[in-house]
Amino acid sequence: MTANNHSDHQYVMETHDLDIYYGSFKAVTDVNMKVERNKVTAIIGPSGCGKSTLLRAFNRMNELYAGTSIKGQVMFYGEDIYARDVDPVEVRYRIGMVFQKPNPFPKSIYENIAWTARIHGYKGKMDELVEGALKQAALWDEVKDKLHQSGLSLSGGQQQRLCIARAISIKPEVILMDEPASALDPIATLKIEELMQELKKQYTIVIVTHNMQQAARASDYTAMMMLSGEGERSGTVIEFDVTNRIFTNPKDKRTEDYVTGRFG
């Protein structure tokens, strides 16, 4: 993949007629969406509509599950990340991911970041990198005196921010977040949301969330997904718009029903 100078691109990622399969089952159908640079894009929709599947297609994470395949394209700065000569490891390095359950390595807070950076070939000053990443993840003040304690000794909210610090320590361009706050209490949740507002100045964020208020509070754009079609139903984006519009005056009746809590 080409170097990191993409300041002229408005859209970091785009999908073209994207279908995603688990074996012969088509889980996601015909998604065409654009992810704008330095914005937060939320993907919402009922359980089982393919939100996480779509998110994982954005950095080829689906390939870690047997039998998955795609049709169509996922473009990253105009380059197809599924092209034959593209290394999926490099894709995941440029397009990072934070998961639902915080998953720090069973290592010290310091090493969670330093080790990650090291295996990605970082050769600079490690203390500075660790401090920078923890500061960006709004965790530094809480852990600066115990950097050599285990990452697992932190609270859930702190662990999640440690995972965000780890993700940004290798300077990705996009951060994918799959329900990053669903295992956290309301205060820790708000901290993550505030953090997203800070992070988007430097990164581009795509977040999957079940929490509509979270999408409303934290995102700039919202993609509404739902199962549709006859027979074997498959997930697709039924409406994509600026978040304010999705929550005040959506165009699609199904979006209206979902955001007003009448879906079901």
Next chain:
Amino acid sequence: MVRKTFESEIQQVKDDVLILGSMVEKALLDSVEALKKRDIKAAEKLFLEDREINKKRFEIENHLMVLIATQQPMAHDLRLLASCMEIISELERMGDYAKGISNINIRMGDIPLLKPLIDVPRMAQKGVDMLHRSLTAFVNEDVETAQSLPVEDDEVDALYNQIYRELMTFVIADPKTIERANWLLWVAHNLERFADRVTNICERTVFIVTGEMTEIKSTDDEFWEQRKHEE
């Protein structure tokens, strides 16, 4: 329906807005009736009853706040609740116009009316009729009616002008009538403002249904545009 509780709360709010509306309608008609009869006792009672209107408005406002805080309304629900906030504030001020008329009645003391009231009750009746239909349109989410009602304000304006001209002829014929003419002009002014506010309620109904926040054009707006065009 998945949100049964919320649905019934929303219905409650709509019902309360209608109750507030009918309190205001009654207040206006009664205040004009009391003036017509120069019944100061009734006027005093009406003056105090305006507090009930204010109380009802606060009660609805509080209910709306609680719903917004606890139910996180979105989309149509949000537009509806936000618009109710606006509509009840319009209604409360319309109640103040009724109170204003009672106030004039009280202040006039034993000074007799300059002339028997004919167009003033007509204005009141027209205003109340418009208010009533605007609230029906609100409850039924009837955009067509909401958009077509405001133009009827012209009839109220025409009555206002007619009252003004008539009172001026009294004043010109006998300048000593100026104070009594002025009282009635103020009454008519209150009624004219009352009808104006119906347009705001109609605009909210359009917003609830379409999500478009637009002004419904009045004849005055058209006059201004015409004038600007000619310049």
